[in-house]
Amino acid sequence: MIDAMLAVILNALRALRAGFRPRADLVIENLALRQQLAVLQRNSKRPRLRNLDRAFWLLLSRIWSRFADVLVIVKPDTIVRWHRRGFRLFWRWKSRPRKPKKGEVTPEIKQLIRQMAESNVGWGAPKIHGELLKLGFVISERSVSRFMPKETGKPPSQTWRTFLHNHLGSLASIDFFAVPTATFRVLLVFFVLRHDRRRVVHFNITEFPSAAWTAQQIIEAFPEDTAPEYMIRDRDGIYGDRFRGRVGGMGIEEVLTAPRSPWQNPYAERMVGSFRRECLDHVIVLGEKHLHQILTAYLAYYHRSRTHLSLGKDAPEPRAVQPPNMGRIVALPEVGGLHHRYERRAA
Numbered sequence: 001m002i003d004a005m006l007a008v009i010l011n012a013l014r015a016l017r018a019g020f021r022p023r024a025d026l027v028i029e030n031l032a033l034r035q036q037l038a039v040l041q042r043n044s045k046r047p048r049l050r051n052l053d054r055a056f057w058l059l060l061s062r063i064w065s066r067f068a069d070v071l072v073i074v075k076p077d078t079i080v081r082w083h084r085r086g087f088r089l090f091w092r093w094k095s096r097p098r099k100p101k102k103g104e105v106t107p108e109i110k111q112l113i114r115q116m117a118e119s120n121v122g123w124g125a126p127k128i129h130g131e132l133l134k135l136g137f138v139i140s141e142r143s144v145s146r147f148m149p150k151e152t153g154k155p156p157s158q159t160w161r162t163f164l165h166n167h168l169g170s171l172a173s174i175d176f177f178a179v180p181t182a183t184f185r186v187l188l189v190f191f192v193l194r195h196d197r198r199r200v201v202h203f204n205i206t207e208f209p210s211a212a213w214t215a216q217q218i219i220e221a222f223p224e225d226t227a228p229e230y231m232i233r234d235r236d237g238i239y240g241d242r243f244r245g246r247v248g249g250m251g252i253e254e255v256l257t258a259p260r261s262p263w264q265n266p267y268a269e270r271m272v273g274s275f276r277r278e279c280l281d282h283v284i285v286l287g288e289k290h291l292h293q294i295l296t297a298y299l300a301y302y303h304r305s306r307t308h309l310s311l312g313k314d315a316p317e318p319r320a321v322q323p324p325n326m327g328r329i330v331a332l333p334e335v336g337g338l339h340h341r342y343e344r345r346a347a
Helices: 002-018 023-042 051-063 076-094 105-121 124-134 139-146 160-166 213-219 241-247 266-278 288-304
Strands: 171-180 186-194 201-208 232-233 253-258 328-334 339-345
Touching: 105 124, 105 139, 124 139, 171 266, 186 213, 186 266, 186 288, 201 213, 201 288, 213 241, 241 253, 266 288, 288 328, 288 339
Parallel strands: 171 232, 232 253
Antiparallel strands: 171 186, 186 201, 328 339
16 A cells, blocks of 8 residues: 555656656657557456555546546546445445434434333333433433333233233143044144143044034033133134133133234144144044044153253153163153153163
8 A cells, every 4th residue: 555655656756757858758758658558458467456546547537637538457437437436435434323422312222212111011211211220321311201102091011921921820722723634534623731831731633613512621621620710712713602601600711812813822823833843744644533642642742751941941741850870871762753752771
């Protein structure tokens, strides 16, 4: 870079000195330079230009209208492209993200204020301001209140995640899913899932479900005083008046998900996915009895052996840790060999 700057300075000094030389000398020197440029132009290798060279020609194009007459090593269109590229770089630099000024509230803080107000029941500006101070943000309480969401007349509601977490011990979910058979019949599997340990407490299979049949499954799933306080379900028409009356008589409060919102019943949806990915996608169901056998075997593996992230890598029925001194590792096939349970056995 320094060498290039020196070369430009030397060229400028030579041009200044040329003003005091005889005209014949200038004509001959100009002819010699043009001859060298012609040789350079015939050369197969493309000359390499540095940023300082580009800057020189850009400046020359602004102050001398005849610059294109003496331009040999590049085309005039190239100079135009350089100018446009420089224009983009200039405005990219001009539009670069600036550090916020002292006392300025950044978009990140504004978003955090809105998130805190919407995710926490009953949080006002004083509470949010205190949390921001603990996070190291210097902002006034008045600014916090200014950037909070406008009140809609109703207090903010807890999220579905919060509701599910706070009621794990008293929550159950129910759902149906379809299974095709080898003869192209469609069987419907109904299951009841307890949330606390992700246990499927009941399942049954039918081809023609009804509200009475579904209500009977709830009675079989929760004998005596084992019924949960809340039960999550979708708005399927199968849950008719008879079903709702039976569930209400058992002291269960129904929690209905919004239309086309399966994410509001996540544990049941995840259970359906596990049934399919880990079992049913790998077998051809011959009939209702065969499907019952398959699901029974899978649920035995699911409850006693399969580990769950949400249970701290434990199974719904807790598994004891087996240290190395208990013996060698053996693999016990389950679900017809689709899965295995690994245990230590003494030699």
